[in-house]
Amino acid sequence: MKRPLIERPWFSRVMAPIGVGMLLLFFWQHLCTVYAIPKYLFPRPTDVAFAFAENWRPLLGSLVSTLYVTMMAFGLAVLLGTFTAFLFVQSRLVELSLLPYAVLLQVTPIAAVAPLIIILVKDTTTALTLCATVIAIFPIISNTTIGLRTVDPGLAAYFRMNKAGRWETLWRLRIPSALPFFLAGLRISSGLALVGAVVAEFIAGTGGTSAGLAYQIMQASFQLDIPQMFAALFLITITGVVLFALMVWLQQALLGQWHESAMEAER
Secondary structure, three states: OOOOHHHOHHHHHHHHHHHHHHHHHHHHHHHHHHOOOOOOOOOOHHHHHHHHHHOHHHHHHHHHHHHHHHHHHHHHHHHHHHHHHHHHHHOHHHHHHHHHHHHHHHHOOHHHHHHHHHHHOOOHHHHHHHHHHHHHHHHHHHHHHHHHHOOOHHHHHHHHHOOOOHHHHHHHHHHHHHHHHHHHHHHHHHHHHHHHHHHHHHHHOOOHHHOOHHHHHHHHHHOOOHHHHHHHHHHHHHHHHHHHHHHHHHHHHHHOOOOHHHHHHHO
């Protein structure tokens, strides 16, 4: 017997958030209309939609620039973070030596580091990518390291009993055990890479052909074009949601058939 449409997991995951979003937009539009709030203070959703319709070309061009920096930083964070986590697991001395510096990157405000990176690195895109990588790398290092160390003791004893080498244990036991933790780190890191790219663009203040969404927000605020500023913010928000959804899809694709965390989400 087929389950009703409303009880299917994919329907609830998609339609429930859309319904809440539509309800919030309705109240936003209604309150701004009833209280006659000027659009230069707080625009209505229709004002934002009109601003996007009028300026969609420069906004989408800026989105491409920001998304390029985001994906470059995310890819670099995944590569460096995963490599660092493997080093931590293979050598306790390396972990004790480098972990404080990884924590230092996490707790240092990017607004304090970004100006130095932008001054030292001549290429603007490279500088923005490095700034975003600094923000996005720690969840990869932390989650992957925890996952590589979170191994079932019985399975670890079985591998030792069969005289499995370090690399065989890493490939056949530790990496599959670490995969859920690694994918959880990807979900966090993807959003942080976007945040880092936008913050770095604010600090760099880049314009022209390399103008990102942060530049569009600054320009709109200087001109008191608040609807356009909200339109740029809306694009950033949608981009973050899409990145998160892609990471969730990747997790389901890789873990959906065998790991309880993904199988539970399908019920």
